[in-house]
Amino acid sequence: MASVWKEFSKGLWAEIPPFRVVLGLCPTLAVTKSAENGIGMGLAVIFVLVLSNALISLVRKIIPKKVRIVCFIAIAATLVVAIELLMQAFTYPLYQQLGIFVPLIVVNCIILGRAEAFAAKNPVHLAIADGLGMGIGFTVALTFLGSLRELLGAGQLFGHAVMGGSFKPFTIMIEAPGAFIALGCLLALMNCISIVSARRAGKEPSVNAGGCGCGCCEVKQ
């Protein structure tokens, strides 16, 4: 039980994507125009991630090492088609808002990154805990980023005006540049926190330097 909790909780703070482990940048930047979109995307990712982790962990001993990436992609794609159809049926406005980023969950580094780094090496219950933790962490992160951008860019939170009449919104925050700048500042803030806390504990600080952390996005020479 303790190990399940450990795998679950690491996704909530210590390895929260995309702030600590930089995974899944495309949807993070693209859908966080509002807090609501952030939650929707996060929930879709939780669905795919938990099930794909579970399935991959179940078949991990059968898949030959050489074709594992294609197998992971096929499993993820099947689940993405399922969530696409579910969203079309039950939350059509949200599906339209998220646009092509729903089918693009297939190539989201979180799915492949967790499959490769965790689910392919661990038993099912741990893989599910890992997927759930990472998914919830991702949802929290997206919602936070979405609220921040919505608050500064439109003076709203979940579509309700909260900043009062005298507030002049920074429209740039809900445009494309605002996404990059807001995420960059948040990542820097996370680095600051980890540097300070590591220094207090007398350890060498680790920052999220380098490229995307999924191992399939960087050149290995």
Place this chain on the structure above:
Amino acid sequence: MEESQVMHYFLMFIGAVFVNNIVLAQFLGQCPYIGCSKEKTVAIGMGAAVCFVCVLSTALTWLVQKLMLDPLGLGYLQTIVFILLIAALVQFVEMFLKKIIPPLYKSLGIFLPLITTNCCVLGLAILVQREEFGLGTAVFYSFSASAGFMLALILMAGIRERLALCRTPRALQGIPLGLIMAGLMSLCFMAFKGMIS
């Protein structure tokens, strides 16, 4: 080709490269944008490989969608069919280049395995379906958009090469600074918005 048609394609090219840049305005292909932009040579190689695969995959997925999925009413399988097609295509391209054009394989080979999971490729294949382009337009659009990807990647690599010589705060090093610079670049590219209405 008539003059108006040439103009149409020219405007589409400008629009896809500058106004709706695939990285800076549409947020596709962020991982290679951050991960492969440390040196200019790597950026050029990655950009060229993406360009090459995007054009091929858009043509292939367009044909499959129009000749197989649409007549059979299997449109909902688009995502799974496209990603498997792209994965297979990348494998074939890799084998083909290795056998037939070794010099090209030498310069692009290390990037090819990364491209299957690049959302640029799948994103463009789906985008041209949603925009309902014809085959020629679809291929041209995907070429323009991936040229825009290459441009953004090379610009970023140029800035980062200079930045490596500067002293920056520890917390900002790497990805945070990369993202903030991308934001500033995206701000510059927004200025092109008035160019084409």
